[in-house]
Amino acid sequence: MILAKGYATLGPKNPLGPFQFERRSPRENDVVIDVAYCGVCHSDIHQARDEWGGSIYPMVPGHEIVGTVSKVGNGVSYFNVGDLVGVGCLVDSCRECTSCHEGHEQYCQNGMVGTYNSVERDGHTPTYGGYANKIVVREEFVLKIDPKLNLAATAPLLCAGITTYSPLRHWKVGAGQKVGIVGLGGLGHMAVKFSKALGAETVVFTTSESKRKDAERLGAHQVILSTQSEQMGTLANSFDFILDTVSAPHDINQYLSLLKRDASMVLVGVPTQPLAVASTSLILSRKNLSGSLIGGIKETQEMLDFCAKHGIVSDIEIIPIQKINEAYERVLRSDVKYRFVIDMKSLG
Numbered sequence: 159m160i161l162a163k164g165y166a167t168l169g170p171k172n173p174l175g176p177f178q179f180e181r182r183s184p185r186e187n188d189v190v191i192d193v194a195y196c197g198v199c200h201s202d203i204h205q206a207r208d209e210w211g212g213s214i215y216p217m218v219p220g221h222e223i224v225g226t227v228s229k230v231g232n233g234v235s236y237f238n239v240g241d242l243v244g245v246g247c248l249v250d251s252c253r254e255c256t257s258c259h260e261g262h263e264q265y266c267q268n269g270m271v272g273t274y275n276s277v278e279r280d281g282h283t284p285t286y287g288g289y290a291n292k293i294v295v296r297e298e299f300v301l302k303i304d305p306k307l308n309l310a311a312t313a314p315l316l317c318a319g320i321t322t323y324s325p326l327r328h329w330k331v332g333a334g335q336k337v338g339i340v341g342l343g344g345l346g347h348m349a350v351k352f353s354k355a356l357g358a359e360t361v362v363f364t365t366s367e368s369k370r371k372d373a374e375r376l377g378a379h380q381v382i383l384s385t386q387s388e389q390m391g392t393l394a395n396s397f398d399f400i401l402d403t404v405s406a407p408h409d410i411n412q413y414l415s416l417l418k419r420d421a422s423m424v425l426v427g428v429p430t431q432p433l434a435v436a437s438t439s440l441i442l443s444r445k446n447l448s449g450s451l452i453g454g455i456k457e458t459q460e461m462l463d464f465c466a467k468h469g470i471v472s473d474i475e476i477i478p479i480q481k482i483n484e485a486y487e488r489v490l491r492s493d494v495k496y497r498f499v500i501d502m503k504s505l506g
């Protein structure tokens with residue numbers, strides 16, 4: 159066993175605090191990673207507070223993990239001690255079903271194993287995430303990171319990055335298209351960077367007037383305050399694709415009305431309440447409403463390589479782990495530019 163230390167929450171109403179626990183000794187195909195940085199995703203807050211139901215405690219959140227390989231099992235062929243690596247939202251899957259075979263392990267028909275708040279394939283061993291000094295992961299679920307990328311700013315790519323890159327690629331976003339990004343948070347700001355890099359005309363919809371300048375700097379061609387219905391009205395039937403990253407209940411019909419005939423709006427945000435859809439929002443111009451979950455391992459590596467090629471990383475604010483509870487409150491107030499990243503050296 160490997161003794162690990164990190165931060166955990168013991169229940170939905172508890173703050174996070176120091177926690178010691180055991181990681182398994184590396185098996186044949188395992189990689190042991192010394193965690194350098196871990197991003198703070200809004201999903202960490204949803205799950206720490208049991209907002210989606212079924213949370214498992216104690217919970218060590220964190221699925222935007224980067225660090226250095228410190229040990230490898232005998233059967234590991236792809237990684238060496240000293241390599242810079244990343245781990246995202248999943249650490250295992252059945253590796254046998256159609257989804258797994260097609261590289262979409264996140265949609266594993268037998269259930270993927272989440273990096274935390276999940277159980278291993280044995281059906282009972284809980285998984286603990288990246289707010290910790292060490293993690294042990296099967297090599298098939300570990301990603302390679304180009305040393306020329308800023309390591310701390312690369313951490314959020316492992317969730318916010320892939321979650322926005324994957325739908326933009328799946329729905330073939332590119333030059334000549336007009337793309338809307340709803341919500342300029344951790345996911346949203348990565349979506350703007352990718353949409354721009356893919357050549358699309360990119361429009362940001364935000365509720366925060368204070369983010370206008372940042373949105374432009376990140377690459378938005380236009381920034382719309384979504385509370386201004388008059389300006390929204392002028393954009394009706396003009397979008398090829400809209401990606402919605404909002405974490406709280408909101409009116410999606412006002413965005414569906416902006417799509418062209420046959421165009422798609424994709425949800426990646428996971429509000430805790432169901433969203434209301436007026437049938438006519440879809441029927442009148444044969445519009446599509448869909449959703450997308452993170453991305454598979456192969457596509458995550460492709461996204462990291464795309465980022466290395468285009469010099470794309472996240473805009474981050476580094477915090478010591480002792481500030482994690484405060485950081486959660488700031489995320490909930492949309493007061494983050496644009497991702498908190500925990501420096502794991504602060505664990506001591």
Ligand SMILES: NC(=O)c1ccc[n+]([C@@H]2O[C@H](COP(=O)([O-])OP(=O)(O)OC[C@H]3O[C@@H](n4cnc5c(N)ncnc54)[C@H](OP(=O)(O)O)[C@@H]3O)[C@@H](O)[C@H]2O)c1
Nearest residue numbers: 200201341342343344345364365366405406427428451452
């Ligand atoms: N599908 C997946 O695989 C996946 C993966 C990761 C995360 N998620 C989910 O995606 C959501 C976003 O995550 P994140 O880490 O990007 O969160 P975040 O950094 O908090 O960003 C969410 C943004 O949504 C906007 N927003 C918040 N409350 C709103 C409200 N009441 N009405 C309208 N807009 C509001 C804000 O942007 P403005 O200030 O610009 O309005 C906020 O910055 C979360 O629900 C998370 O669980 C899903």
Ligand SMILES: [Zn+2]
Nearest residue numbers: 199201317318
């Ligand atoms: Zn996440």
Ligand SMILES: [Zn+2]
Nearest residue numbers: 252255258266
């Ligand atoms: Zn599977």
